[in-house]
Amino acid sequence: MDEKQLIEKLRLVEALFEGACTAGERVAAASARDRLRGRLATLQESEPAIEYRFTLADLWSRRLFVALLRRYGLRPYRYSGQRYTTVMARVPRRFVDETLWPEYTELNDVLCAYLEETTERVIRQGIHEDSSEAEVMKALPGA
Helix, strand or coil: CCHHHHHHHHHHHHHHHCCCCCHHHHHCHHHHHHHHHHHHHHHHHHCCCEEEEEECCCHHHHHHHHHHHHHCCCCCECCCCCCCCEEEEEECHHHHHHHHHHHHHHHHHHHHHHHHHHHHHHHHHHCCCCCCCCCCCCCCCCC
């Protein structure tokens, strides 16, 4: 998968979460995003925002999550002393459960698969064709 295909796949995943399934619906994705932002605003009025601490596995996942928060008009932050992979945000619980986290999970799966495939290819082509895991040996006697 090349970068262009990855971007298209990410857009398709976004479109899925925004309710767009066909090419014509994808064109209307911007209005769907606005509806989601409106839904978030409604939830914020009826349900108080909770301060969430999201701990993400790696910097790529963190970047994706921060971009997704900003896309919905939410302000990501972290406190002094927190790890770089920690992201804080004030969000209604229902929005996290029904929209934000499911969308992030799907997008992150696509991104991780792409990064894994690219890393594997670069190592095989540039370092050594055998990029398999190291052999697992029995423990040393007496250890």
